[in-house]
Each structure stands twice: as structure tokens, then as C-alpha cells.
Amino acid sequence: MGKLTKPSIHHVALRKRQEIAKSTMAFYFDRPAGFTFTAGQFIDLSLPNLPTSDPEGHTRALTLASAPSEKQLMVATRLRDTAFKHMLAEIPLGTTIDLEGPFGQFTLPSDDSRTIVLLAGGIGITPFRSMLVEAAHHKLSHHLILLYSNRHQEDAAFLDELETLQQENTHFTCIGTMTSPNGGTETWEGETGRIDPVMLRKYVKETETALYYVVGPPAMVDGLRKMLESTGIPRTHIRSEEFVGY
Ligand SMILES: Cc1cc2nc3c(=O)[nH]c(=O)nc-3n(C[C@H](O)[C@H](O)[C@H](O)COP(=O)(O)OP(=O)(O)OC[C@H]3O[C@@H](n4cnc5c(N)ncnc54)[C@H](O)[C@@H]3O)c2cc1C
Known part of the structure; x- marks a missing residue:
């Protein structure tokens, strides 16, 4: 879905913050001129003047949940x-971020x-929100099935929209x-x-030939990969991204 572009550093202004689920926030930025990406890609977001020392530093990898x-x-x-998250939640709108x-x-x-x-x-869910909004926008013919797991409904960011x-x-x-x-x-x-083999078979007819994309905290990704492999799905049919840090 598009050509991958070379990474570069941009200074962007924070424009909007919105609570989208329990303890979960979306942050909106101006799009730098010429910035292109493909749905599913991530960025490194840096708060240059982090006042308190954060053991993980002032940068986090975050997926672009917006669609191209x-x-x-x-x-x-x-x-x-964490100091990073506190600052991201509190800095005034208009602040420039790297x-x-x-x-x-x-x-x-x-x-x-x-x-x-x-x-x-x-x-x-973040890379999938980007992919799914993009697929709808371009009227892609890909057959896409999302299985989205949360503890409670109020934790499920973007669920209503999806x-x-x-x-x-x-x-x-x-x-x-x-x-x-x-x-x-x-x-x-x-x-x-x-999400278990019974739920999978209920919604996916072509379980053997389908391609599987798995994203979440490392423990969840590991569990889901094992579940898929236990149902006989070859590893080559599975792609995953771990949100290290959770
Ligand atoms: C490709 C990618 C995409 C991501 N996309 C998103 C996203 O869309 N939304 C989102 O919320 N998060 C995303 N993450 C995770 C994000 O980068 C943060 O790690 C996460 O949000 C937690 O940040 P924190 O400040 O709450 O905790 P942190 O201070 O970052 O970390 C909490 C705990 O995790 C440990 N830890 C942190 N980083 C690592 C590491 N690299 N290796 C081993 N242990 C580590 C720390 O030691 C600490 O114990 C993504 C990560 C990756 C790699």
C-alpha cells in the first residue's frame, strides 16, 4: 500500500488532545510539508525540554494512528x-515537538x-486504525477482518469508529x-x-491461507502468535509488531 519513504526529523506543533478511551489519549499534530507515510508505520516522538529525568529518555516510538x-x-x-506521558498530556497546545x-x-x-x-x-489497534481508514478511503478490495481484544468496552479506543x-x-x-x-x-x-481458535474459526473461513497481523503488548503478541501456531497456521503467514514498554 504505497512506497516507504526515507525517515527525516520534523518540528511539529501539538494541535489537539482528545480522550478516546479510559486513560487513553489521541494527540494531533500539524502534518509537515512533504511528510508522507504508509498506513502502519510509526514515528519517534521527542519532547525536547523534558524537565524531569525519565529513565527511558525523552523519546517514544508511537504508531501513526491517522491514515495517510x-x-x-x-x-x-x-x-x-511516566514523565514522558505526563508531559505529553500537559504541555500547552501549540508546543513544538520533534x-x-x-x-x-x-x-x-x-x-x-x-x-x-x-x-x-x-x-x-493504532496501526490497524490507520490501515482501515485508508482502505475505506481508497475503496481497497482487500478482505479485512479485525479481531480486537480489550478488558472492558471503555478501554477499546476507536471501536465505535471502526x-x-x-x-x-x-x-x-x-x-x-x-x-x-x-x-x-x-x-x-x-x-x-x-481471541482463541474457536473465535478465529467463527469469523475467518480461510484460516489456512489468510495472512495474520498481530499487534499489542509483547506478552499479548506472544500469546496470540502461539494460539495461531497451535491451530496449524504457518509462521510465515504471521506478521507481528510488539509495543515494547507495556
Ligand atoms: C514500533 C512500535 C510502535 C509503538 N506504537 C505505540 C502506539 O501507537 N501507542 C502506544 O501507546 N505505544 C506504542 N509503542 C510503545 C511506546 O513506545 C512506549 O513504550 C509505551 O507507550 C510505554 O511508554 P511509557 O512512557 O508509558 O513507559 P516506558 O517508560 O516507555 O516503559 C515502561 C517499562 O517498559 C520498559 N521498556 C521501555 N522500553 C523498552 C525497550 N525498548 N525494551 C525493553 N524494555 C523497555 C521500561 O524499562 C519500563 O519498565 C510502540 C512501540 C514500538 C516499538
Whole structure:
């Protein structure tokens, strides 16, 4: 889906912050002139004047959750108790931040002949939101099935938007599943429990030939890869990206 471009450093202004799920925020930036990327790629975001010392430094890898066809750049992250996240959540709008990228090759293939199964755990939804908005925008013919796991409904960033996207893109199916459906504040009537072989077979007819994209915290990615391999899916059919740091 497009040509990968050479990474470079840009100074961008933070324009908007929006709570998109429990303790989860989206950050919107001006798009630098000439900045191009492919859905699924990530950037390194740096806060140059981090006042307190953060053991992990002043840079984090964050996936562009915005689609290339959208005007602004957007990243989304769980807010946690680190100096970097506190500052990102508190700096005044208009503050200039350093953005380096785009990086990575976790992107959709141009070949639309195989079903693509997107498996997301929690904030691992970010590259898929970009891919899915882009696929709908360009009316891609790829057959895309998203299985999106969270503890509670209120943790599931972009879920409403992605469910609605199914009306725009009839090649796309969105399945949310909550592993602790009764522990949240909202009532959930969809799938429950972890993504397992039974759930996979229920929604994916071509399990053997499909391509699998897996994203989330390392432990979740490891668990999902093992689950896929246990159902006989060859490793060569699985691509994954780990959000190290969770
Ligand atoms: C390619 C890629 C894309 C990502 N996209 C997103 C995204 O879209 N949204 C998002 O929220 N997060 C994303 N992440 C994770 C992100 O970079 C942060 O690590 C995460 O948000 C946690 O940041 P933090 O400040 O809360 O915790 P941190 O201070 O970063 O880390 C918390 C814990 O993780 C450990 N840790 C941190 N980095 C590493 C490392 N490289 N290796 C081993 N241990 C480490 C620390 O020692 C600490 O114990 C991505 C990571 C990668 C590699």
C-alpha cells in the first residue's frame, strides 16, 4: 500500500488532545510539508525540554494512528505514570515537538488475493486504525477482518469508529471482544473472552491461507502468535509488531 519513504526529523506543533478511551489519549499534530507515510508505520516522538529525568529518555516510538489520507497526524497512547506521558498530556497546545520518521514495514500488502486478519490487543489497534481508514478511503478490495481484544468496552479506543467503518467498506468486518465484560461501567453485548481458535474459526473461513497481523503488548503478541501456531497456521503467514514498554 504505497512506497516507504526515507525517515527525516520534523518540528511539529501539538494541535489537539482528545480522550478516546479510559486513560487513553489521541494527540494531533500539524502534518509537515512533504511528510508522507504508509498506513502502519510509526514515528519517534521527542519532547525536547523534558524537565524531569525519565529513565527511558525523552523519546517514544508511537504508531501513526491517522491514515495517510487524513489532514493531520495523530498518535494514540495509554496515559501512564511516566514523565514522558505526563508531559505529553500537559504541555500547552501549540508546543513544538520533534517527530522523526516514518519507520517500519508493518504495512498492508498490495496483493488483495488473501484474507487479512488483524489481531489487536488494547492500544495495539493504532496501526490497524490507520490501515482501515485508508482502505475505506481508497475503496481497497482487500478482505479485512479485525479481531480486537480489550478488558472492558471503555478501554477499546476507536471501536465505535471502526464498527461504523464497516458500513463504508463492505470488505471489512470488525469484531470486538472483552475479556472482562462485567468489570467495566458499560454493558457489552458482543464477543467475550480472549481471541482463541474457536473465535478465529467463527469469523475467518480461510484460516489456512489468510495472512495474520498481530499487534499489542509483547506478552499479548506472544500469546496470540502461539494460539495461531497451535491451530496449524504457518509462521510465515504471521506478521507481528510488539509495543515494547507495556
Ligand atoms: C514500533 C512500535 C510502535 C509503538 N506504537 C505505540 C502506539 O501507537 N501507542 C502506544 O501507546 N505505544 C506504542 N509503542 C510503545 C511506546 O513506545 C512506549 O513504550 C509505551 O507507550 C510505554 O511508554 P511509557 O512512557 O508509558 O513507559 P516506558 O517508560 O516507555 O516503559 C515502561 C517499562 O517498559 C520498559 N521498556 C521501555 N522500553 C523498552 C525497550 N525498548 N525494551 C525493553 N524494555 C523497555 C521500561 O524499562 C519500563 O519498565 C510502540 C512501540 C514500538 C516499538
